[in-house]
Amino acid sequence: MEDMASDRRDQAVRAAVAQGLLSAAEPVVALLDTAGIRASAAALTAAFAAVTDTRVLHAFAVKAAPLVPVLRLLDACGLGAEVASPGELALARAAGVPPDRTVLDSPAKTHEELRRALALGIAVNADNLQELARIDALVAGAPTASPLGLRVNPQLGAGAIGALSTATGTSKFGVALRDPGAREAVVRLFLDRPWLRRLHTHSGSQGVPPTLMAEGVKAAYVLAEEIDTKAGRRQIDTIDIGGGLPVNFASDEETPTYAAYAELLASTVPGLFDGRYALVTEFGRSLLAKHGTILTRVEYTKTSGSRPIAVTHAGVQVATRTVYAPESWPLRVLAYDAGGRPSTGEETVQDVAGPACFAGDLLVTARTLPLLRPGDVVAVPDTGAYYFAHHYAYNSLPRPSVHGFTVTGEGTAGAEVVFTTVRPAQTLDEIVAESGGGWPDALLT
Ligand SMILES: *Cc1c(COP(=O)(O)O)cnc(C)c1O
Numbered sequence: 001m002e003d004m005a006s007d008r009r010d011q012a013v014r015a016a017v018a019q020g021l022l023s024a025a026e027p028v029v030a031l032l033d034t035a036g037i038r039a040s041a042a043a044l045t046a047a048f049a050a051v052t053d054t055r056v057l058h059a060f061a062v063k064a065a066p067l068v069p070v071l072r073l074l075d076a077c078g079l080g081a082e083v084a085s086p087g088e089l090a091l092a093r094a095a096g097v098p099p100d101r102t103v104l105d106s107p108a109k110t111h112e113e114l115r116r117a118l119a120l121g122i123a124v125n126a127d128n129l130q131e132l133a134r135i136d137a138l139v140a141g142a143p144t145a146s147p148l149g150l151r152v153n154p155q156l157g158a159g160a161i162g163a164l165s166t167a168t169g170t171s172k173f174g175v176a177l178r179d180p181g182a183r184e185a186v187v188r189l190f191l192d193r194p195w196l197r198r199l200h201t202h203s204g205s206q207g208v209p210p211t212l213m214a215e216g217v218k219a220a221y222v223l224a225e226e227i228d229t230k231a232g233r234r235q236i237d238t239i240d241i242g243g244g245l246p247v248n249f250a251s252d253e254e255t256p257t258y259a260a261y262a263e264l265l266a267s268t269v270p271g272l273f274d275g276r277y278a279l280v281t282e283f284g285r286s287l288l289a290k291h292g293t294i295l296t297r298v299e300y301t302k303t304s305g306s307r308p309i310a311v312t313h314a315g316v317q318v319a320t321r322t323v324y325a326p327e328s329w330p331l332r333v334l335a336y337d338a339g340g341r342p343s344t345g346e347e348t349v350q351d352v353a354g355p356a357c358f359a360g361d362l363l364v365t366a367r368t369l370p371l372l373r374p375g376d377v378v379a380v381p382d383t384g385a386y387y388f389a390h391h392y393a394y395n396s397l398p399r400p401s402v403h404g405f406t407v408t409g410e411g412t413a414g415a416e417v418v419f420t421t422v423r424p425a426q427t428l429d430e431i432v433a434e435s436g437g438g439w440p441d442a443l444l445t
Contacts, residue, residue, distance in 0.1 A: 002252040002253055002254060003252075004410070004411075005033065005252060005290065006252045007410075008033055008035065008410065009033065009293055009379070011407055011417050012033070012407070013295060013336050013340045013379055014336075014339070014340035015340070015405070015416075016029065016031065016340065016403075017339060017340035017377060019419065021295075021419060022295050022296075022297060022377065023297075026425060027299065027312075028296040028312075028313040028318065029294075029296075029400050029402075030293070030294050030295070030318070030402040030403070031293045031403055031419075032070070032292050032384060032402060032403070032404045032405070032422060033291040033293075033384075033405060034073065034404045034405065034406045035406060035407070035410075036290060036291035037073055037077075037287070037291045038077060040254075040286070040287050040288075040291065041058075041077035041078070041079055041287065042077065043257065043258050043259070044058055044079075044258045044281070044283060044287065045077075045078060045079075046259075047258035047259040047262040048262050048281070051263065051265070051266040052272075052274075052275070053275060054274075054275045054276075054277065054279060055278040055279070056278070056279045056281065057103075057278075057279070057280045057281070058079045058080065058281045058283065059079065059080040059102070059103045059280055059281065060079050060080065060082065060282075060283065060287055061082045061084075061282045061283065061284030061285075062081050062082060062083050062084070062088040062091060062092060063088060063284060064284025064285050064287070064389075065284070065288040065292075065384060065385050065386075065389045066087075066088060066091055066389055066390075067389055067402065067422055068091055068095045069095075069404065069422045069423075070288070070389075071091060071095035071097055072095040072096060074287070075095055075096060075097050075101070079101075080097060080098075080102055081101065081102050082102075082104075082105060082243070082282040083103070083104055083106075084104070084105050084106040086113055089102070089104065089117075089122075099121045099122045099145075100122075102120075102122040102123065103122065103123040103240065103280060103282065104117045104122055104124045105125045105151065105200065105282070107127045107172055108127075111134055114131070114134055115138055118138050118142070118144040119142075119144070120146075121145035121146050122146055123147040123148070123198070124147075124148055124149070125148075125149045125150065125151045125198065125240060126148070126151065127151050127173065127174060127175075128174075128175060129185075129189070132150065136193070139195060147197065147198055147237075148195060148196050148197065148198065149196065149198025149200045149238070149240060150174075150175060150190075150196060150198070150200065151173060151200040151201065152174050152175050152186065152201055152220060153166070153171050153173055153174035153176045154167055154177055154201060154203065154216045154219035154220070155168065155169050155176055155177060156212055156216055157169070157212070158208075159204050159209060159212060160208075161205075161328045164204060164205040164206055164207055165204045165207065165208060166202055166203060166204045166205070166244075167201075167203040167204055167208075167212075167216050173202070174200070174201065177219065183223070186223070187223075187226060190235060190236075191227070191235075194235065196235075197235060197236060197237045197238065198236065198237070198238045198239070198240060198280075199220045199223060199224050199238075199240070200220070200240035200242070201216050201217065201219065201220040201240070201242055202216075202240075202241075202244060202282060203215070203216030204244050205246075205284075206244075206246050206247065207246065207328070208244055208246065209246075210245065210246070210256055210260070210264055211264070213242075213245070214261075214265055216242075217239075217242075217265060217272065218268055218269045220239055220241070221239060221277075224239055224277065225271070236277065237278060238277060238278040238280060239278075240279070240280035240282065241265075241272075241279060241281055242282050243281060243282040243283040243284050243286070245258070245283055245286035246286070247285050247289040247382065247385075249289075249330060249331060249382050250330075250332070251332075252381070254290055284385060284386075285385040285386060288384040288385040289382050289384050289386075290381075290382055290384060291384040292382070292383045292387065292388060292389075293380065293381045293382075293383060293384075294314050294318055294383045294387065294388055294400075295314075295378070295380075296378050296380075297312065297313060297375065297376070297378075298311070298312050298372050298376045299311050299313065299374065300374055301372060301373060307351060307366070308348055308349075308350040308351070308371065308372075309350060309351045310350060310351070310352050310353065310372035310376070311355070312352060313355050314355075314363065314378070314380060315353065315355055316356045316358075316360075316361045316392060316394050317354070317355075317356065317391060317393070317397040318383070318388045318391065318392075319331060319363060320390065320392040321386065321387075322363065322387075323354065323360060323362065323363070324360070326362070331364070331380055331381075331383070332381055332382065333363055333364050333367060333378055333379070333380055334378070334379040334381060335370040335372055335376060335377075335378060336376065336377040336378070337376055337377070338373075338375040338376055338377065343369075343370035343372075343376060344370065345370030345371040345372065345373065345376075346370065346371050347368050347369065347370060347371075348368065348369065348370070348371040349367070349368050350369060350371065350372065351364065351367070352367065352369070352372070356394050356395050356397065363378075363380060388400060388402060398428070398430075399423070399425065401421065401423060401424050402421075402423040403420065403422060404419070404420045404422050405418065405419050405420075406418050
């Protein structure tokens with residue numbers, strides 16, 4: 001599967017140059033491999049179906065790739081959407097994701113956001129007790145079809161990336177279960193609210209090992225059992241196990257797999273899959289990362305302190321995390337010639353820089369790659385989640401266009417790459433408009 005994906009990518013790079021998608025006029029574009037996304041969605045669904053007959057909603061974490069056509073594709077694959085802001089909810093609705101496949105999580109839902117969610121009937125996981133009090137009032141005021149739950153933090157500790165570790169002792173997310181008196185209070189508030197029927201946990205993202213994620217799921221399961229025992233009935237009907245499966249950024253290999261994670265869960269928390277609980281998952285990065293590629297042209301090359309540097313048009317605006325935290329977020333860079341064929345240049349230690357005006361705007365530092373020349377094409381794979389879809393407006397650089405691609409006649413001599421527009425590039429007029437262009441005199445009066 002990985003070989004086919006890298007073949008498809010090579011074909012897409014070549015076709016993007018041949019068909020003029022990537023050009024001197026548009027020197028950075030982003031590609032999404034439609035077949036790859038479908039394959040990941042199918043792998044996720046199959047992985048859970050292999051270990052359980054219980055009902056599972058796989059709600060894609062919209063923040064990982066907030067693009068309407070992506071949400072619609074995943075909806076067509078039977079997935080739902082996990083949203084965490086009014087904007088993300090608007091995207092899910094624009095994509096046609098039905099309310100019964102939409103889940104709202106966020107630590108800062110306003111009263112109006114909650115009211116609207118309950119009116120729509122989308123699932124809501126409360127983050128804290130103050131939010132729960134707002135929901136109490138809304139539930140008392142009007143009937144709702146929304147399944148309602150509470151997010152808990154099992155306080156298991158951090159993974160390799162502090163900023164993405166959600167289950168630490170002092171995490172901002174959910175109700176901290178191990179704080180003095182907290183567990184008893186959580187059980188009590190469920191017993192007092194027969195309509196509160198879900199438990200939610202999300203123990204982290206990239207950098208958190210699957211074993212730690214599974215421990216977090218187990219903690220939610222054990223709490224569900226305790227609540228049900230004390231309630232003397234089945235109060236918890238659904239456990240939302242969050243997302244967070246890490247992605248391998250070092251090669252094309254897709255690991256860990258959903259199948260391995262589902263099996264790990266089945267051995268760590270066997271009761272989770274015995275049919276008593278419906279499940280919700282919220283994977284983001286692991287569904288999209290491998291299927292996105294940034295393409296850019298090398299504008300100039302130079303040497304500095306005898307280090308060769310290729311200056312491209314892809315930097316901090318599309319790879320923000322990597323540029324600001326390269327140790328935590330290393331990316332691969334693949335070199336192609338000006339025609340989009342894999343480069344045969346001499347392997348050379350070099351930097352690949354972005355266009356932004358600060359010294360740290362580097363995609364890779366001292367990386368061994370075929371020596372890049374002006375006009376060459378650089379591809380940055382594994383950027384389908386949290387990269388080009390998360391534009392950072394530094395230097396007023398435009399949001400690049402995003403194109404889906406499919407390869408017809410894959411593996412044959414007549415293979416052809418077909419591109420479709422997912423999002424056009426931002427225009428200069430749009431940049432001016434969103435930069436106060438409509439109010440030039442605002443500060444003169
Ligand atoms: C970010 C987030 C996810 C998705 O995390 P990934 O690492 O992209 O899989 C799922 N659930 C919640 C609550 C999140 O905040």
